[in-house]
Amino acid sequence: MSEFQEKSRVVAVEQLADTFYRLTLSAPQIASSSQPGQFVMAACGPYLDPLLRRPFSVHRRCDTHSIQLLFRVVGRGTELLAAKRPGDVLHLIGPLGRGFDIDDADRVCLVGGGIGIAPLLFLAEELRLSQRTCTVLLGSRTAGELHQLTVEFNALGCEVEVATDDGSAGYHGLVADLLGPCLTGVKRCYACGPTPMMARTAQLCLAGRIPCQVSLEAHMACGLGACLGCTVHGTADRYLHICRQGPVLNAEEVAWNR
Amino acid sequence: MSEFQEKSRVVAVEQLADTFYRLTLSAPQIASSSQPGQFVMAACGPYLDPLLRRPFSVHRRCDTHSIQLLFRVVGRGTELLAAKRPGDVLHLIGPLGRGFDIDDADRVCLVGGGIGIAPLLFLAEELRLSQRTCTVLLGSRTAGELHQLTVEFNALGCEVEVATDDGSAGYHGLVADLLGPCLTGVKRCYACGPTPMMARTAQLCLAGRIPCQVSLEAHMACGLGACLGCTVHGTADRYLHICRQGPVLNAEEVAWNR
Amino acid sequence: MEQMNTAPDMSVSLGPLVLTNPVMTASGTFGYAEEFVSLVPLHELGGVVVKGISVAPRAGNPPPRVVETPCGMLNAIGLENVGVDRFISEKMPFLRTCECRVIVNILGDFIEEYAELAARLTDIPGVDGLEINISCPNVKKGGVAFGTVPEMAAAVTRAVRESTHLPVIVKLSPNVTDIVTMAKVVEDNGAHAISLINTLIGMAIDVRTRRPKLGNIIGGLSGPAIKPVALRMVWQVASAVRVPVIGIGGIGTAEDAVEFLLAGATAVQVGTANFYNPSAVCEILTGIQKYLLEQGEQSVQSIIGTLRLEG
Amino acid sequence: MEQMNTAPDMSVSLGPLVLTNPVMTASGTFGYAEEFVSLVPLHELGGVVVKGISVAPRAGNPPPRVVETPCGMLNAIGLENVGVDRFISEKMPFLRTCECRVIVNILGDFIEEYAELAARLTDIPGVDGLEINISCPNVKKGGVAFGTVPEMAAAVTRAVRESTHLPVIVKLSPNVTDIVTMAKVVEDNGAHAISLINTLIGMAIDVRTRRPKLGNIIGGLSGPAIKPVALRMVWQVASAVRVPVIGIGGIGTAEDAVEFLLAGATAVQVGTANFYNPSAVCEILTGIQKYLLEQGEQSVQSIIGTLRLEG
């Protein structure tokens, strides 16, 4: 595994919805070596508060020298990122962690909830490069957060279904509810989003004997496997470190009930 | 004394020289009540680092609703100020402290060294409003830092003499050296700049029995007289608190040798 | 639902001392209140703890006295104050007009001085309570701080209690191995309430001149940087004593204040935040009320010490 | 002038242990070095102190284990480590290739465990020294940390010295009233060097859930926030002992490191900064060299303990 410490430059800032932003960053080393599901650690602030870097999935690799991050503003780090302007510098470390496994499954399903959609666009791009049939299920609070992303998944040739908490687009309810009917014929499933959504996805896939990978989150100090801070409960009564053993894990490695 | 906590908006940012910047801020309450020599406490950072507000003299009152700050970039707070863009918010408290006394002296001399020139433009404007004859002596490292300011003092009808450390403009040496010859006929002197410059000015004025006021600096936590942090040694073996008893003091109140 | 829209009850009691709300200002960070009169609606405060007062006036330490550190500051003011006489004649008249509780922070080099201060302040109209600053060096014991030796803390507490009928708060120093022992000792010796923490001892050096950045070499660290230490100590103490605890240390937002209340503090004091954001006290007050409404709580009392540790 | 342009001598000695330069990485913040191989030129480091090792592997604490605080972080990793056997077989091979000093940080619940670890590590090629983490709870003494009781710190130090001929560094806990007493006691019992500080004990609460933000409730505070406390303690200890002192706590820049050297530290360890800026160690190294040139100093040794207190 080789990672880079790179001084990226902001190329573009888009506001996709109320709290959803997308940054395009020029970062040639990271761009040329990222795999779907991997992440970067971004130094958001100018000085020592916020102190730690924040982890963000690689949302898309635009070309060999630039990547995109998609994020929701939830606190100080993401507030500072949303205030970036073209030309600003953003220090990154990446690509980090273990990404999604792409095997020869010809029909796959991607399930994304909220900001968990971020890594799935990159994954879909890779899958579509080799012509896999992709069904993409997207869930979010409200229609606005999904509009642009739906367009982009569609443009890749994915079949997209949508669920919203407020019923403003697609199915009025949880995205995981859409999964059952879609699983027929699916050879592999990928999920990223709130834990209950991933747990539900894992459960349905287990029942249908469909290999399923999930992308988890944990508080991270280093992203490098050094601090041992990013633990989640694994099955077999052991702790998993998300930044090195994940963030993408096979659903059966995770102790969902803890 | 009444001060305001005001959310000012950046109207303009000028870079006058390498490390000299000037901000124009819309801050109606502070603008309408500031006196020359008073200062504001500015919250420079977005979060908790830098933590404390930084003190800056009111450099100019543009009109009843806006003021200017002139500053040199020396650390993190001033770096953040220099990166401000029109429309940004800057939280201010002011006007604070005791400003310059303006009496009926009809012929005065202003001595400014480096960034200590900041409060003198506001002072000169007030003095010129009532037609006082003002000689302004400006010292700095190099010509570039004085160019624009000289133009502005001249535009007010002041007589300006310049000294630079590198000889790139005016006298090659210390601004205080220019003072002796100028003092003839001067009824009052005002100085702001490095301590040795002010001490020298105070000494010459004392010798010539010319009332002299100086504007001092000290590390400040509050600017309000509450923390008791901003001490300088006064004569009569007592400490003076710069934020309330100053920043402008009569030269004879200050223990220059401490 | 109707109930939840009525303003929650914010009053709290520190033993005999009843406050309209739990948000006070910390000693040495709010002067004698008059310094903030144009920026803070003083009558809204739960209480003001004034700058530490000694028997005789003190000039304080040589400059520099304050220096910024990451998310904090060091101060070595050296307990500069006007002395108890001028405090009573010059500062109390304004404080009496504030319509909020006034607590006088007292300090001395000898136990006798603490007792004298307590006696002097007892019948002064407008003085609602005393806070004993035991972080001061005991001159008789070779300069060891009262607050680091249980027996000395006990003796000061007892002496003050015996000299006054005012409510007595003892303010603990965090620079000890075992804060719980210190708290129990002052409780056992009559403290009506315990406030903590005072500043951590720290230092900073100017590498260019190779001199300490403070005239006094070392100073007290305060501000957001110390909040985690303060919160831990407040939780430990509140879990171990029966008297009310006042949380102090790096509080700058309502969320910070609520953390201390959940950990068991009955009230909080805002210190360094008054410097960088004079609106902090008001924002905290409003923010606590909002929090109580959101959480469906009718009073601030009902959240005190409700930290959940199970499962 | 000619002299001043030659690179200054950066080597320092920690008793028997000679380092090419004074910049090391702190235990628990640099893994087993391999984690940083693509980001840091490891051979440039003065030394690497590896994650604390115990006799048996430890799983560590339940999540969450880390949380950010103002200019700092709390950790409650719970001393997760692979145990001494796997450390020797799995981690030492890489560490031997690093071309820098390797110090093994050791920890235990009983004095006997420290002694056993020292003995086990003594003849392992590539191990250059041991650092004793005495901030751990002593299980026999009811969980009181070794590092807060002078007699227990003395006993651990002695036991380790008697079990090895490797250089022994004792790492002090800052959570004590009197750091100088602790330092003197470990010096008197054979420590070749003293490192300080370990983390301050702190806490954070999630007000929404009313739960502690750490699975372990309390944790260790590190990062820039604690630098003033660390620097003060290093200055106090370096002024009181004869053995070399290693400064730790919030060091992230060359200026920070120089502050510790001026205060009397012979070397420094960089901890939390490795997380937010993996280039910190290299920047610090270059920055110290630049400082020495600017100050006209020929070696790093010549600035150690040169804090100016007079006038």
Ligand SMILES: Cc1cc2nc3c(=O)[nH]c(=O)nc-3n(C[C@H](O)[C@H](O)[C@H](O)COP(=O)(O)OP(=O)(O)OC[C@H]3O[C@@H](n4cnc5c(N)ncnc54)[C@H](O)[C@@H]3O)c2cc1C
């Ligand atoms: C591998 C990985 C990939 C991620 N990818 C994305 C992404 O592509 N887009 C996106 O918007 N978010 C992503 N996240 C979550 C993102 O890291 C957090 O939202 C961000 O760190 C919050 O920073 P903040 O300063 O704005 O919020 P803070 O003020 O720090 O905290 C706000 C909230 O965010 C939570 N939070 C803070 N830090 C973390 C952290 N390190 N991990 C998880 N939660 C945290 C806090 O508990 C709190 O509830 C990812 C997290 C991980 C671990």
Ligand SMILES: Cc1cc2nc3c(=O)[nH]c(=O)nc-3n(C[C@H](O)[C@H](O)[C@H](O)COP(=O)(O)OP(=O)(O)OC[C@H]3O[C@@H](n4cnc5c(N)ncnc54)[C@H](O)[C@@H]3O)c2cc1C
């Ligand atoms: C009453 C008053 C009026 C001032 N007016 C002006 C002005 O009009 N223009 C201007 O450029 N500067 C002015 N200053 C100085 C200005 O406050 C400092 O330059 C500024 O605070 C530095 O902040 P920083 O974060 O950039 O630097 P830091 O990183 O904090 O420090 C850089 C250097 O500045 C010094 N410094 C830091 N804080 C202060 C402080 N509060 N007071 C004095 N020195 C400090 C430090 O010791 C250090 O040497 C004034 C100071 C005072 C007390």
Ligand SMILES: Cc1cc2nc3c(=O)[nH]c(=O)nc-3n(C[C@H](O)[C@H](O)[C@H](O)COP(=O)(O)O)c2cc1C
């Ligand atoms: C400038 C300054 C002066 C202080 N003076 C006193 C004092 O006179 N008496 C006292 O008990 N505490 C004093 N303190 C300590 C504060 O009351 C408070 O306990 C400490 O600063 C921690 O709270 P904070 O982090 O909110 O500031 C002072 C603190 C500061 C910053």
Ligand SMILES: Cc1cc2nc3c(=O)[nH]c(=O)nc-3n(C[C@H](O)[C@H](O)[C@H](O)COP(=O)(O)O)c2cc1C
């Ligand atoms: C995540 C983490 C793990 C740590 N693990 C250890 C350890 O195993 N042994 C030890 O002696 N110190 C450990 N420490 C303490 C550090 O080595 C160091 O003493 C402390 O963090 C202060 O330095 P800093 O502020 O530069 O981080 C750990 C610190 C952190 C942040």
Ligand code: FES
């Ligand atoms: S984030 Fe540090 S080990 Fe995973």
Ligand code: FES
């Ligand atoms: S800056 Fe606080 S009293 Fe002057």
